[in-house]
Amino acid sequence: xxxxxxxxxxxxxxxxxxxxxxxxxxxxxxxxxxxxxxxxxxxxxxxxxxxxxxxxxxxxxxxxxxxxxxxxxxxxxxxxxxxxxxxxxxxxxxxxxxxxxxxxxxxxxxxxxxxxxxxxxxxxxxxxxxxxxxxxxxxxxxxxxxxxxxxxxxxxxxxxxxxxxxxxxxxxxxxxxxxxxxxxxxxxxxxxxxxxxxxxxxxxxxxxxxxxxxxxxxxxxxxxxxxxxxxxxxxxxxxxxxxxxxxxx
Amino acid sequence: xxxxxxxxxxxxxxxxxxxxxxxxxxxxxxxxxxxxxxxxxxxxxxxxxxxxxxxxxxxxxxxxxxxxxxxxxxxxxxxxxxxxxxxxxxxxxxxxxxxxxxxxxxxxxxxxxxxxxxxxxxxxxxxxxxxxxxxxxxxxxxxxxxxxxxxxxxxxxxxxxxxxxxxxxxxxxxxxxxxxxxxxxxxxxxxxxxxxxxxxxxxxxxxxxxxxxxxxxxxxxxxxxxxxxxxxxxxxxxxxxxxxxxxxxxxxxxxxxxxxxxxxxxxxxxxxxxxxxxxxxxxxxxxxxxxxxxxxxxxxxxxxxxxxxxxxxxxxxxxxxxxxxxxxxxxxxx
Numbered sequence: 001x002x003x004x005x006x007x008x009x010x011x012x013x014x015x016x017x018x019x020x021x022x023x024x025x026x027x028x029x030x031x032x033x034x035x036x037x038x039x040x041x042x043x044x045x046x047x048x049x050x051x052x053x054x055x056x057x058x059x060x061x062x063x064x065x066x067x068x069x070x071x072x073x074x075x076x077x078x079x080x081x082x083x084x085x086x087x088x089x090x091x092x093x094x095x096x097x098x099x100x101x102x103x104x105x106x107x108x109x110x111x112x113x114x115x116x117x118x119x120x121x122x123x124x125x126x127x128x129x130x131x132x133x134x135x136x137x138x139x140x141x142x143x144x145x146x147x148x149x150x151x152x153x154x155x156x157x158x159x160x161x162x163x164x165x166x167x168x169x170x171x172x173x174x175x176x177x178x179x180x181x182x183x184x185x186x187x188x189x190x191x192x193x194x195x196x197x198x199x200x201x202x203x204x205x206x207x208x209x210x211x212x213x214x215x216x217x218x219x220x221x222x223x224x225x226x227x228x229x230x231x232x233x234x235x236x237x238x239x240x241x242x243x244x245x246x247x248x249x
Numbered sequence: 250x251x252x253x254x255x256x257x258x259x260x261x262x263x264x265x266x267x268x269x270x271x272x273x274x275x276x277x278x279x280x281x282x283x284x285x286x287x288x289x290x291x292x293x294x295x296x297x298x299x300x301x302x303x304x305x306x307x308x309x310x311x312x313x314x315x316x317x318x319x320x321x322x323x324x325x326x327x328x329x330x331x332x333x334x335x336x337x338x339x340x341x342x343x344x345x346x347x348x349x350x351x352x353x354x355x356x357x358x359x360x361x362x363x364x365x366x367x368x369x370x371x372x373x374x375x376x377x378x379x380x381x382x383x384x385x386x387x388x389x390x391x392x393x394x395x396x397x398x399x400x401x402x403x404x405x406x407x408x409x410x411x412x413x414x415x416x417x418x419x420x421x422x423x424x425x426x427x428x429x430x431x432x433x434x435x436x437x438x439x440x441x442x443x444x445x446x447x448x449x450x451x452x453x454x455x456x457x458x459x460x461x462x463x464x465x466x467x468x469x470x471x472x473x474x475x476x477x478x479x480x481x482x483x484x485x486x487x488x489x490x491x492x493x494x495x496x497x498x499x500x501x502x503x504x505x506x507x508x509x510x511x512x513x514x515x516x517x518x519x520x521x522x523x524x525x526x527x528x529x530x531x532x533x534x535x536x537x538x539x540x541x542x543x544x545x546x547x548x549x550x551x552x553x554x555x556x557x558x559x560x561x562x563x564x565x566x567x568x569x570x571x572x573x574x575x576x577x578x579x580x581x582x583x
Binding site for chain 1: 395398399402403404405406407409410412413414416417418419420421422423424425428431435477537
């Protein structure tokens with residue numbers, strides 16, 4: 001699954017665009033990275049892509065195997081139903097739901113959440129339960145049948161919620177911030193497997209450049225609201241613009 | 250006996266309203282402060298259709314419910330995307346509009362003169378009051394069973410998720426606005442149906458029945474009982490309306506000259522109880538995981554304790570007034 005941006009801009013009151021992408025595509029290379037200094041417009045771009053923020057001009061479209069969907073007219077739940085989901089930079093969660101219920105919520109199709117279903121009884125969906133057990137075996141929570149306690153657990157749960165939703169394309173906004181290193185490694189290993197088996201394409205926004213170099217096949221460099229360079233990690237590392245503007249060399 | 254039946258029927262109406270508010274506020278986080286508007290709309294509309302147009306109760310009820318569903322849907326469309334404070338204001342405004350229209354549209358509602366007589370839906374010899382009570386009871390029990398199942402269902406889980414973090418739920422493919430709009434329309438319409446049933450119960454309608462204190466009574470009950478528990482609203486109504494309005498106002502041994510004080514004391518105790526609950530148990534008497542067994546034990550204990558406390562308190566107060574009266578008499582004599 002690929003995301004296309006055409007003439008995409010976002011400007012707030014001042015009129016100066018915080019993001020300006022004449023033409024760009026994300027998701028062509030399986031696992032991609034998006035890097036850039038603070039204030040470059042990375043989070044704005046993420047928000048625009050998932051329809052959380054409305055663009056000032058331009059279009060975002062999502063290309064899957066058969067169709068090209070223009071996202072502009074859609075609301076964020078429609079975008080998710082097309083298969084595009086984003087993990088959150090800041091900790092987000094449902095405080096009244098246990099870890100399992102939170103995962104069940106993400107895995108359950110909206111078509112099963114009906115008033116009639118209340119009466120006919122919501123027997124457990126074995127496939128979903130097996131899926132949840134699989135994730136909870138792989139990732140250890142202090143109390144897997146209770147609530148996510150620490151910030152790290154909440155962050156991990158946020159990522160697992162997106163995984164169990166089975167998106168076709170996943171945007172990860174600073175996935176490692178707040179996660180212990182061993183969990184990060186396990187998450188990246190899982191992401192790598194999913195990308196390899198063509199279950200999803202992934203774009204990672206991250207400040208941890210080591211992680212980007214290690215895992216991503218392709219890297220986009222964003223600065224001052226524009227994609228200034230993109231290429232393989234090797235090319236990006238060597239690029240003078242990136243070095244000057246970001247890595248401070 | 251007839252009065253007790255009336256009181257108990259009214260109690261069931263309040264339980265029904267609290268159940269609906271539980272779905273709106275407890276599960277979905279929609280602060281509907283216009284409960285009396287939806288209830289009053291149903292009550293007056295059924296009354297007007299029956300008295301002015303001689304419609305049968307059932308026809309009047311169906312027509313009123315359809316109309317209220319359309320209105321609630323439209324209102325929901327306007328307000329459910331807004332912040333909670335805005336929803337609160339809008340629903341208060343809705344109930345104010347309903348109350349105002351009832352006073353001004355005299356051609357239909359008879360204004361402050363009052364509208365009557367509304368007959369019971371089922372007329373069977375002398376048993377119509379009891380039958381009406383049974384209808385209400387069945388209604389409330391049915392709603393309660395549905396609510397308990399809702400809490401364990403996928404839809405219930407989705408509602409709670411929307412209350413906790415709507416944006417996050419939407420990012421997981423949930424059409425949160427649609428879920429809220431549907432639930433609001435359904436529950437607001439049921440509030441109107443409870444209003445229609447109350448019309449028959451009251452038989453004679455006057456605009457001073459459509460007062461905000463009904464909204465507040467339902468809210469106090471829900472918050473007191475526990476807004477996130479399926480039984481919270483019901484327990485809350487039993488404690489407030491059941492103990493204070495029915496038991497004390499009707500049966501507590503208060504001497505006639507001081508009976509006039511009882512409503513004020515009642516309000517004072519409502520307030521004191523609410524403050525105590527909010528201070529020491531902000532989730533209400535039942536939190537979302539309270540087990541049924543604990544509820545039974547707890548509520549029996551609470552009922553016993555509060556009856557004892559209130560009766561003792563009232564008799565002390567009564568004694569106090571008596572001694573005051575006696576002293577005054579003594580002074581007069583002297």
